[in-house]
Amino acid sequence: MSMQSNLDTLYRQVIMDHYKNPRNRGELDENDALTINMNNPSCGDRIQLHLQVENDQVVDAKFTGEGCSISLSSASMMTDTVKGKSIEEALEISGIFSEMVQGKEYDDEKYDLGDIEALQGVTKFPARIKCATLAWKAMEKGLDE
Amino acid sequence: MFDVQKVREQFPILHQEVNGHPLVYLDNSATSQKPIQVIEALEEYYNSYNSNVHRGVHTLGSKATDGYEGARDRVQSFINAKNREEIIFTRGTTTALNIVASSYAKAKLNEGDEIVLTPMEHHSNIIPWQQVAKATGAVLKYIPLQPDGTISLEDVEETVTDKTKIVTMVHVSNVLGTMNPVKEVGEIAHNHGAIMIVDGAQSSPHKKVDVQDLNCDFFAFSAHKMCGPTGIGALYGKKELLDDMEPFEFGGEMIDEVGLYESTWKELPYKFEGGTPIIGGAIGFAKAIDYLEEIGLENIEAHEKMLVQYAMERLTEHEDVEVYGPPADQRAGILTFNIKGVHPHDVATVLDSQGVAVRAGHHCARPLMNWLGCTATARASFYLYNTKSDVDAFVDALVTAKEYFGDVYAE
Numbered sequence: 001m002s003m004q005s006n007l008d009t010l011y012r013q014v015i016m017d018h019y020k021n022p023r024n025r026g027e028l029d030e031n032d033a034l035t036i037n038m039n040n041p042s043c044g045d046r047i048q049l050h051l052q053v054e055n056d057q058v059v060d061a062k063f064t065g066e067g068c069s070i071s072l073s074s075a076s077m078m079t080d081t082v083k084g085k086s087i088e089e090a091l092e093i094s095g096i097f098s099e100m101v102q103g104k105e106y107d108d109e110k111y112d113l114g115d116i117e118a119l120q121g122v123t124k125f126p127a128r129i130k131c132a133t134l135a136w137k138a139m140e141k142g143l144d145e
Numbered sequence: 146m147f148d149v150q151k152v153r154e155q156f157p158i159l160h161q162e163v164n165g166h167p168l169v170y171l172d173n174s175a176t177s178q179k180p181i182q183v184i185e186a187l188e189e190y191y192n193s194y195n196s197n198v199h200r201g202v203h204t205l206g207s208k209a210t211d212g213y214e215g216a217r218d219r220v221q222s223f224i225n226a227k228n229r230e231e232i233i234f235t236r237g238t239t240t241a242l243n244i245v246a247s248s249y250a251k252a253k254l255n256e257g258d259e260i261v262l263t264p265m266e267h268h269s270n271i272i273p274w275q276q277v278a279k280a281t282g283a284v285l286k287y288i289p290l291q292p293d294g295t296i297s298l299e300d301v302e303e304t305v306t307d308k309t310k311i312v313t314m315v316h317v318s319n320v321l322g323t324m325n326p327v328k329e330v331g332e333i334a335h336n337h338g339a340i341m342i343v344d345g346a347q348s349s350p351h352k353k354v355d356v357q358d359l360n361c362d363f364f365a366f367s368a369h370k371m372c373g374p375t376g377i378g379a380l381y382g383k384k385e386l387l388d389d390m391e392p393f394e395f396g397g398e399m400i401d402e403v404g405l406y407e408s409t410w411k412e413l414p415y416k417f418e419g420g421t422p423i424i425g426g427a428i429g430f431a432k433a434i435d436y437l438e439e440i441g442l443e444n445i446e447a448h449e450k451m452l453v454q455y456a457m458e459r460l461t462e463h464e465d466v467e468v469y470g471p472p473a474d475q476r477a478g479i480l481t482f483n484i485k486g487v488h489p490h491d492v493a494t495v496l497d498s499q500g501v502a503v504r505a506g507h508h509c510a511r512p513l514m515n516w517l518g519c520t521a522t523a524r525a526s527f528y529l530y531n532t533k534s535d536v537d538a539f540v541d542a543l544v545t546a547k548e549y550f551g552d553v554y555a556e
Contacts (some may be wrong), residue, residue, distance in 0.1 A: 003164040003498040007549065010494065043490060044507035044514065044521040066520045068490035125494060 009121035010128070011069065018073035018115065023080045026062045028052055033060070034145070038138035040130055045071045049079075049138040058082045058090055058143075063135060070119070070128050075135035077115045087143050094136045101132045146448065147440050153530050155180040166500025169538045174319050174347060174479055174526035175504050176369045179433075183372055186432035190425045198424055199398065199415075213424050216431035217414070220379050223434045224364060225355040230413040231387065233380040234427055238346040239269040241365030241380035242313075244417065245342060246273035248390040249363075250311060256282030259309040261339070263288045263296055263325070264516050265318045268509040270344045274313065283310070290516060294321040294470040301333050309339040316348035320508045320524065321470030322453070322479030324348075328359045335360070340386070346370055346378075350528070351449055351477055353442040356381050368426065373433035377426030380417075387413050394419035445529045449478030452527045456480055456536045466543065469517055478527035481508070484543065487550045489523040495546035496523075501539050 028050035036049045045067035052060040061079040065072070078097075082090040089111070097116060099106040103123035122132045153159055156178045161168050170178060190212065196205035198213045221229045235241045250260070260274045264287050278285055288296050288304045296314075305312060312334035317324050331341035340362040348354060350371035356364050363386070367378035382390075392399055392410055399419040401409040410416035437445065454473040457480065460466050465485040470476055484492055493505035504524045507514045514520060525539055 007495065007498050011491075011549070042506065044511070045490075046520070068488035070490070128490070128494060131490060 006121070006124045010125055012118040012121060014115050014118040015069065015073045015121075018076040019069040022063075022072060022076040024062045024076065024083075025064065027064060028060055028062050033062075034142045036138045036142040038134055038141065040067075040071070040134050042130070043068075045131065045134055047071070047075055047135050047138055049075070049135060049142060051082075051139065051142045053087065053143070056087050058085055058087065061139075063138075067134065068128075068131055070122060070131040071134045074119060074132045077119070078135045078139060081114065081116060082139060091140060091143055094140050097136055098133060101129050147444050147529075149448070149530065149532050152180075152440065153532075155182065156530050157181060157184070159530060163500040163502070164498050167538075169501040169531075169535045169542075171525040171527065171531065171535065171539060172502045172504050173350075173528040173531075174370070174508075174524065176375065177350060177372050177528050178530065179374070179429075180372055180436050182436050183374065183429050183432045187374060187425055187429045190428045195425070197421055209424055212428045212431075213422060216427035219431035219434045223354075223438070224349070224366075224381055225357050226381050227357060228384050231381055231384050233382070233387070233414045233417040234422055235365075235378050235380050235417075236376060236423070237367040237369070237378035238344060238365045241363075241378055242269055242342070242344065243273050244380055244393045245363050245365075245382070246277050248393050248417075249340075249386065250274070250277040250283075251280050252391065254281040254283040254310055257308060258283040259286050259306065259311075260284070261286045261288060261301075261304050261309050261312045261334075263314050264290055264512045265294065265321060265323060265510065266313075266315055266512070267319055267344065267346070268511070270313055270315065271512065274311075288314075293472070294318070294323050295475070296323075296325060296330075298326065298329055298333070301330050305333050305337050305339065307337050309334065309337050311342060312339050313342035313344070315344045315346075316354075317351070317477045317479075318470070318510075318513075319347045319479065320481050320510050320513050320522070322476035322481070323471055324475065324477055327361060331359060331361050347477065347479070350437075350445075351442070352446045362386055368430040368433060371433055372436055374426045374429040377423040377430050379430075384413065387417070392416045392419065396420050398422065440529060448529055449527045449531075450474075452531055452533065452536055453478045453480055455533055456525065456527075456539065459536060459540045460543075463540075463543065463547070465547065469522065479524065480526070481522045481524040483519060483522050484547055484550075487546060489521045491550065492523045492543070492546050495549050496539070496542045499538070499542035499545055501542045503539075 033050040033052040039046045047065035050062045063075045096106050122128045158178050194205045194208040196209040198210040217232050220232045327343045334341040342363040343361045345364050345366040349366040364381040369375040396419040457473040468482045489505035
């Protein structure tokens with residue numbers, strides 16, 4: 001595959017759409033929601049994730065932060081995906097996502113992965129995998145607690 | 146001047162394609178490439194006289210010792226230190242600065258003493274001092290930056306007081322390319338009875354350094370940024386200061402007498418070089434110095450100045466590219482920038498797709514990023530083997546990045 005088409009795979013339209021028009025950008029009331037701060041110390045990206053969990057279910061998710069198109073679009077997609085999922089489901093999808101961006105075999109049938117699959121392009125850009133996983137790591141950290 | 150094409154021939158790594166384009170390596174502030182002479186010196190050491198130093202009676206042992214100690218002489222003359230024992234081999238600039246923080250500052254500083262530095266320091270010249278402050282009760286004081294990312298001597302005068310025990314700063318900023326007046330700052334420090342420490346990681350590869358002329362008390366630098374191998378650097382310190390310091394690491398090589406409960410140390414410089422030293426690294430370091438001096442540090446500095454001026458000139462055509470730091474004639478060969486509306490990671494990824502290697506991120510200078518008001522920047526940094534056509538390829542790739550993201554945004 002040429003570099004140009006690799007670039008196009010990395011920066012798919014759906015990714016740029018999430019970057020330009022992020023879903024769930026904002027904050028949730030600290031009294032109702034968990035707040036998780038996560039940095040990528042190697043590049044300076046930072047995300048603050050808010051998760052509202054009720055009865056083992058992610059009721060709402062919002063994020064703020066600064067980062068590149070990949071990390072912010074991934075945060076946008078992640079928050080969209082986990083809303084309404086149980087903790088177990090959210091963590092399982094996170095595992096699937098992690099395998100996908102590392103270029104491993106992943107289960108694309110159990111859940112409707114939707115926009116998330118657009119981030120597959122990062123497999124060709126090893127230096128950018130950490131950008132894609134930042135928000136997901138924050139979510140895992142929050143739900144593990 | 147020198148023939149850049151000839152220089153390029155001596156760097157095997159430059160002759161390759163990356164992502165279908167000829168490699169344009171502009172990440173020299175992170176690490177430089179190595180000329181064949183240095184690679185061959187390492188190869189020769191490991192192929193024909195690898196041996197431990199200072200203790201073998203055998204022939205290879207003395208050859209290795211000659212190579213290692215000869216390297217110390219080379220480093221001494223490179224920075225014009227008065228005595229060879231003032232050169233301590235370290236893992237690099239970070240370790241060198243940590244030795245001073247640990248063995249000098251933690252022992253000498255007391256509550257209320259001041260350590261003066263600047264917000265443009267690399268993390269390796271901030272965090273050791275934060276740790277010293279925590280351990281001793283000393284306080285950190287920052288010299289404010291001018292809008293163009295320089296410091297003024299008036300501000301230095303204002304910041305340094307009789308309570309100041311240490312003034313430390315980068316010789317050349319790894320982000321802004323600012324060249325600090327460390328000699329003049331050192332005079333101010335000395336007038337108040339403080340010592341002057343210079344982080345020379347970004348200056349030693351690119352300009353002639355004379356530690357006696359600078360009259361600094363410590364000077365730290367790394368081989369890998371100046372055509373040498375990774376894993377080795379040097380700490381220069383004035384003999385009377387080093388003599389008065391405790392070792393940093395304890396173990397083999399650095400001892401005089403060892404008993405069950407007490408030990409004594411070797412003389413300088415060996416008391417600071419515990420364990421088997423970085424022998425191959427030192428030999429490669431010396432060869433890199435030979436190489437740079439043959440070309441001439443003044444010539445290298447002039448060449449980079451020409452490149453950075455040319456690059457800044459070309460970038461004036463692009464209003465949406467913001468360049469940080471002082472004007473071209475006052476900066477080293479470092480160009481830190483952002484394209485408006487495009488994150489530097491994304492810029493660097495597109496540049497890489499065109500074969501152009503730049504750094505994107507906070508450059509281990511978070512406090513400076515805060516001062517600049519951004520979380521990250523992209524950085525192109527030049528060295529002796531870069532050419533004007535490298536600059537052209539870089540600017541062309543920036544245009545590609547702008548167009549690429551312009552199109553993506555327009556969709």
